[in-house]
Amino acid sequence: MSNASTNQETVHKVSFLDRESLHIPILKILQADGTPYEQAVLPQIDEALAQRIYDACVFTRVLDERMLGAQRQGRISFYMTCTGEEAAILGSVAALDEKDVILAQYREHAALRYRGFTTEQFMNQMFSNEKDLGKGRQMPIHYGTAALHYQTISSPLGTQIPQATGVGYSLKMKGERNVAICYFGEGAASEGDFHAGMNMAAVLKSPVIFFCRNNGYAISTPTEEQFAGNGIASRGVGYGMHTIRVDGNDMLAVLAATQQARAYALEHNAPVLIEAMTYRLGAHSTSDDPSGYRSKEEEAKWREHDPVKRFKLWMINKGWLAEANDEALYERYREEVLAAVKVAEKIPAPRIDEIIEDVYDEPTPLLKKQLESLKAHVKKYPQAYPKTAGRL
């Protein structure tokens, strides 16, 4: 619709629109007891897919619980969980093709697991050892792997959003039948990059799925202090984008919405916005204490909406899961994670030479000189640089 459009409704006295003018329904498929709503149209899902999703759910729960513990014991410096948001992340990634490019924020490791990132790979990154694909340069949880089409996490918020628009456009121009998916929080949706990225995607027609995890908080800031509009979904409509709001704790609702979003994005070469309404059950990160800004009652209320439990009940109802097997799965992953921790923490740090690699494609002469004098210095004072001195 251009500004010159003639078929616009006209009125002859002042009347404003407000946030309620936009009725944005919320898609729900599963009820709390794991049975679908009567009218619900289920997504495409068979037992194998459900098993794969559920497996990643359990792994992620275990990983989050164990790594929180490892952080408290001082074995790793930092951690972030996605507890409570598993359905948003796994329901969406399960709707994708393996080659669809993921640009995540930092709380989407469940998607990486779903794609096949191994327990060892998670550990190598968190322990910054020499097997870490990121060469020990970034804080724990900043994963990334080209093999699984998962771009490496960057901490500055929102930067991945216009990048996703570019990735989608690149896929389109190369004629690949793939989309980009971009995850971000409702907090990050306040950044300038969000607005730039959304607008460009809509105008340039880039096949991207913008996936907002609206989990109620950005560190301590609740949504009421983050935006005054009708959530993030209203902005999708504002930018001229196909938009849907889903129950982010409902695996099947997220899966259904994302399957259709993907089909639409490919067919029309256009972006889609999904706003998943969920809740960050844990702390923001291990550096945060949520008791300073929200009540235990509020958290307890949301625990009743546990997305993993709801999906599990559905699977049990379908006869695809037995309670006894479930316990065994948790146990198996607990052992696997603990064993991997023990291995990863013994693997040495990357060699000092790697410090100047990847700044450019080739180290510059000045960088080489800096490395040489650094090595000479470390040799002189080996006890002061224990991580590298033994491996010059």
Next chain:
Amino acid sequence: MAEMNMLQAINSALRIAMEKDPTMLVFGEDVGHFGGVFRATSGLQDTFGRGRCFNTPLTEQGIAGFANGLASNGTTAVAEIQFADYIFPAFDQIVNESAKFRYRSGNEFNVGGLVYRTPYGGGIAGGHYHSQSPEAYFTQTPGLKVVVPRNAHQAKGLLLASIRDKNPVVFFEPKRLYRASVGEVPEGDYELPLGKAEVVKEGKDITLLAWGAQMEIVEKAAEMAEKEGISCEIIDLRTLSPWDVDTVAESVKKTGRLLINHEAPLTGGFAGEIAATIQEECFLYLESPIARVCGLDTPYPLIHEKEYMPDALKTFEAIKASVNF
């Protein structure tokens, strides 16, 4: 006087400034009820209300633009950027707008009464994006003042002076000292002058110049050097823009040697600017080349943080090399 850590000193400065200047507002990501992720603003919302100390949406660009608007209209604005690494989305508003409001309008408008407070620096296992020292990006911008305190006492006095200065100030807080640096701090109001370096310790063989968290490092290196009979004069630059050429030049004329230490990468770092100026001012007095002990020309690495840092040992070696040149 009271014992305070740097966060308490900053909090005390903000509180005093807000009491005395009823127009003053404090805002940024998580600074409201929560008191900021480092708790520098804790309790301010309780005392001054949500109208004067509040959370903003998560947008540094917005925070800086909003601050410019406030200050251009006569409201004192103290904006927190949660980490200096995240100041870059606000870069345009700071370097093109805050810095040039006065100049471009012939002083019809200005944004004096605007401070950007932001935690900077490494040594906290923060990796790429929680450790940078971006001061040099700002020192190249005419119209901005750039201030970096080294301890609690300095932080309070310099912050109060920054808030009351008639120019926009970028105030970098060394976050690894936030809780670590504890000292005597007057409870009342006091200011320390902007644009003035401080001679922290007198000496005769070499001048060691640093600012912020690196002051601790050069002090340690000086102790090591003294054991070998080298007498070090130590200067805290405190304000990087405008910087106090006279105090530094005077010291170098006396000692004949200068070593500058900063955490930011060597290339394009502020040490280069200082070295060029001091070389001009003190050419005939210099007994060795001006030494720079700085971060490597790489992004800030997590696992090799220790190796990357311009630490006391590297500084000590450079002192010896300078003296034995």
